[in-house]
Amino acid sequence: MKIALAGNPNSGKTTLFNDLTGSSQYVGNWPGVTVEKKEGKLKKHKDVIIQDLPGIYSLSPYSMEEVVSRRYLVNEKPDAIINIIDGTNIERNLYLTTQLLELGLPMVVAVNMMDLVEKNGDHIDMNALEKMLGCHVMPISALKGKGSREVAELAISIANKKVLNRPELYEGPLLSTIKSIESELSNVDQRMKRWFAVKVFERDEKVINELNLSSLLAKYEKNIKKIEDDEDDDSESIITTTRYEYISNIVNDCVTRKSSTQASLSDKIDKIVTNRILALPIFAVIMTLMFKATIDIGGIAQGWVEETLFGEWIMPFVEGLLKSLGVNSWITDLVVNGIINTCGFVLTFLPLILILFLFISILEDSGYMARVAFIMDRIFRKFGLSGKSFIPILIGAGCGVPAIMGTRTIENEKDRRMTIMLATFIPCSAKLEIITIITAAFFKEMWWLAPAMYFLGMAIIILSGIALKKTRAFAGEVAPFVMELPAYHVPQVKTVLLRVWDRAKEYVIKAGTIIFTFAVILWFLSNHTWSLQYIDGESAEIAHSMLRSIGEFIAPLFKPLGFGNWQGGVAVLVAEGAKELAPAIVDTLAGKAGIASLFTPVAAFSFMTLNLFDPPCTAAMGAIMREMGDKKWGVFAILYQVVLGYALSFVFYNMGSWLFYGASFGLTQIISIVIIFFAIYMVVRPAPKAKGAAAALEV
Amino acid sequence: MKTLKDISIGDACKVVKLHGKGATKKRIMDMGLIKGADVKVVKVAPLGDPIQLNVRGYELSIRKSEAELIEVA
Numbered sequence: 001m002k003i004a005l006a007g008n009p010n011s012g013k014t015t016l017f018n019d020l021t022g023s024s025q026y027v028g029n030w031p032g033v034t035v036e037k038k039e040g041k042l043k044k045h046k047d048v049i050i051q052d053l054p055g056i057y058s059l060s061p062y063s064m065e066e067v068v069s070r071r072y073l074v075n076e077k078p079d080a081i082i083n084i085i086d087g088t089n090i091e092r093n094l095y096l097t098t099q100l101l102e103l104g105l106p107m108v109v110a111v112n113m114m115d116l117v118e119k120n121g122d123h124i125d126m127n128a129l130e131k132m133l134g135c136h137v138m139p140i141s142a143l144k145g146k147g148s149r150e151v152a153e154l155a156i157s158i159a160n161k162k163v164l165n166r167p168e169l170y171e172g173p174l175l176s177t178i179k180s181i182e183s184e185l186s187n188v189d190q191r192m193k194r195w196f197a198v199k200v201f202e203r204d205e206k207v208i209n210e211l212n213l214s215s216l217l218a219k220y221e222k223n224i225k226k227i228e229d230d231e232d233d234d235s236e237s238i239i240t241t242t243r244y245e246y247i248s249n250i251v252n253d254c255v256t257r258k259s260s261t262q263a264s265l266s267d268k269i270d271k272i273v274t275n276r277i278l279a280l281p282i283f284a285v286i287m288t289l290m291f292k293a294t295i296d297i298g299g300i301a302q303g304w305v306e307e308t309l310f311g312e313w314i315m316p317f318v319e320g321l322l323k324s325l326g327v328n329s330w331i332t333d334l335v336v337n338g339i340i341n342t343c344g345f346v347l348t349f350l351p352l353i354l355i356l357f358l359f360i361s362i363l364e365d366s367g368y369m370a371r372v373a374f375i376m377d378r379i380f381r382k383f384g385l386s387g388k389s390f391i392p393i394l395i396g397a398g399c400g401v402p403a404i405m406g407t408r409t410i411e412n413e414k415d416r417r418m419t420i421m422l423a424t425f426i427p428c429s430a431k432l433e434i435i436t437i438i439t440a441a442f443f444k445e446m447w448w449l450a451p452a453m454y455f456l457g458m459a460i461i462i463l464s465g466i467a468l469k470k471t472r473a474f475a476g477e478v479a480p481f482v483m484e485l486p487a488y489h490v491p492q493v494k495t496v497l498l499r500v501w502d503r504a505k506e507y508v509i510k511a512g513t514i515i516f517t518f519a520v521i522l523w524f525l526s527n528h529t530w531s532l533q534y535i536d537g538e539s540a541e542i543a544h545s546m547l548r549s550i551g552e553f554i555a556p557l558f559k560p561l562g563f564g565n566w567q568g569g570v571a572v573l574v575a576e577g578a579k580e581l582a583p584a585i586v587d588t589l590a591g592k593a594g595i596a597s598l599f600t601p602v603a604a605f606s607f608m609t610l611n612l613f614d615p616p617c618t619a620a621m622g623a624i625m626r627e628m629g630d631k632k633w634g635v636f637a638i639l640y641q642v643v644l645g646y647a648l649s650f651v652f653y654n655m656g657s658w659l660f661y662g663a664s665f666g667l668t669q670i671i672s673i674v675i676i677f678f679a680i681y682m683v684v685r686p687a688p689k690a691k692g693a694a695a696a697l698e699v
Numbered sequence: 700m701k702t703l704k705d706i707s708i709g710d711a712c713k714v715v716k717l718h719g720k721g722a723t724k725k726r727i728m729d730m731g732l733i734k735g736a737d738v739k740v741v742k743v744a745p746l747g748d749p750i751q752l753n754v755r756g757y758e759l760s761i762r763k764s765e766a767e768l769i770e771v772a
Contacts, residue, residue, distance in 0.1 A: 062725055089755075089756060089757045091731065091755040092755050092756075095729065233734075237725075237728055240725075240733060244731060279744075280745050370760075374744055374751065375744055375745055377749055378747060378749070480722070480765055481749055481760070483760045484758070484759055
């Protein structure tokens with residue numbers, strides 16, 4: 001049996017879903033789109049699958065979430081629907097309900113947050129509500145676990161039964177037209193005739209094309225036009241207005257509000273947090289604290305995992321064990337230095353990532369992140385992004401993979417693509433390690449270099465946005481920004497932890513598969529000659545390894561960037577596989593002479609910028625390809641990063657050697673200046689006139 | 700024509716008509732901003748845009764460019 005769970009964002013749907021399914025969740029993708037699909041078995045009912053639909057406000061055809069939801073409901077015809085609505089915000093929540101009712105499927109309306117409704121001194125008459133909606137209604141408090149089980153049991157009991165009594169929302173000519181269309185629909189589910197008739201009336205292109213209803217629409221076009229003229233509005237808007245009018249009647253009849261003029265706690269918090277003067281300083285303080293705490297606490301945990309857990313306990317233990325068992329030194333080396341050492345190294349990033357995601361999830365669950373989008377939108381819109389792009393960029397400071405996946409919350413396709421392209425320019429935890437080793441070896445006095453790299457990352461995101469927005473691919477209509485600002489509430493431990501896990505999981509999977517594979521290959525290449533003779537890759541012998549020839553082969557590519565030696569080539573190649581492995585390999589390659597022997601300071605800076613701004617690791621590139629949902633876009637994004645990273649390092653190295661080392665002003669310097677001017681031109685050139693930009697504001 | 704953009708902070712008004720079309724208009728209407736709805740302009744973001752509204756008992760944020768499409772009285 002399948003039960004669909006539908007509701008608005010912020011209605012407590014996730015809490016209810018977690019409560020109903022516990023740990024039996026399965027997360028996948030809806031076919032053809034990158035919208036997350038979650039389902040799980042109902043606790044104590046192995047045969048009941050709860051299908052979580054995306055949080056949506058409406059079943060209109062304008063966002064991917066809405067389209068997959070309605071396609072699921074219409075095509076899969078779940079045995080029952082649980083529609084969760086927020087009792088403290090009943091009017092807007094019921095709007096989706098009126099649309100779900102027309103599907104004619106058995107449905108329970110779960111009125112959530114009843115504890116808050118009562119606390120506010122309000123009252124909702126459940127019997128009256130049941131009568132006016134013509135379906136079962138049940139009060140619950142998902143946060144307190146009250147009523148969740150009962151709702152599920154009720155949904156099971158009504159599954160596949162006849163629907164109670166659907167209310168009639170429409171009247172007059174509107175009703176008679178819809179009824180006539182209904183009577184002419186032949187090959188659709190009997191129960192869903194009303195739904196399809198309304199869609200035809202709304203001229204919903206997706207439904208009409210899928211079911212070949214254009215001749216039916218043509219037949220009623222005159223009637224529809226007449227109603228539109230009478231109401232002086234388009235058919236879609238007439239339906240929306242009718243729904244809200246019906247909801248106003250429901251609210252008048254079923255809800256009694258204690259007329260309080262007292263501002264709620266949420267309002268009071270909001271007055272301060274998004275205050276015109278205080279908002280930006282508060283935001284800056286929260287961000288600073290978040291990063292400071294992440295790096296401080298994460299750093300301690302990182303050191304402990306690397307030095308104590310792996311360095312003192314696990315590695316000596318395993319090495320001793322293998323030796324005592326008489327395992328030969330080749331296998332011992334593979335296991336201890338190839339596998340365990342890398343695992344340990346990769347795991348050192350986990351505390352950092354967990355702590356950052358913990359902060360982000362708390363801010364999200366409390367309702368503050370929506371305010372961040374509100375505060376930042378003005379700035380972000382200027383370069384083709386929206387306020388909602390900020391969250392993925394923030395997550396990107398931990399790991400690029402969940403950041404790219406986090407762009408799914410951005411409804412607008414162009415905004416989303418742009419965010420995917422740019423989110424990984426903010427240094428992730430592994431890139432921070434590269435900054436750290438380079439700073440330690442070359443720029444010891446410059447404590448500000450790491451923060452400066454974050455600013456540079458941000459600047460590159462901004463400038464890229466401005467430049468890309470003017471290209472044909474991104475030009476055009478500005479996406480609407482219509483966003484609910486949910487009431488603040490105390491973050492719930494379970495929700496926060498589940499979200500942290502959801503994101504960290506991406507990192508752990510990446511570490512367990514891609515990084516692990518690269519580490520083994522890397523160990524093999526650095527510990528063997530071409531004649532497969534085993535050498536000690538940790539020592540100077542590495543110069544005889546296969547790795548060296550590979551490095552030498554690609555090194556000419558990096559000569560213009562100042563590190564055309566084989567070590568540089570190897571380091572870039574390894575970093576492209578997994579940035580986490582780069583610091584260790586640079587260390588090994590440098591050997592006793594130290595990193596300073598590999599590069600000049602200017603070349604080291606160029607090496608660092610290349611690694612920060614060229615495409616992220618393979619895992620993140622894979623995520624970019626997947627989330628773009630289109631090969632061409634994926635390749636475009638990665639190529640953009642290749643060109644940008646290379647050009648940046650080229651300019652830094654060649655201009656740097658001219659300015660600081662007295663290199664003569666030659667061809668490479670001229671090319672650098674051309675690149676600089678080209679970049680400036682791309683940023684400041686006037687935007688080409690885009691078709692449709694004016695149409696958006698047409699009155 | 701007076702639009703929602705012209706309403707000063709703290710003032711309330713009633714929606715008369717929605718202009719614009721397509722996805723933008725539909726999105727605004729889905730959120731309950733339709734003919735006859737009471738709206739209060741709660742605040743403006745620190746950088747001057749977007750604005751925060753109270754409509755149907757909840758807080759909604761839209762840009763000024765969208766507020767311009769909403770005729771009010």
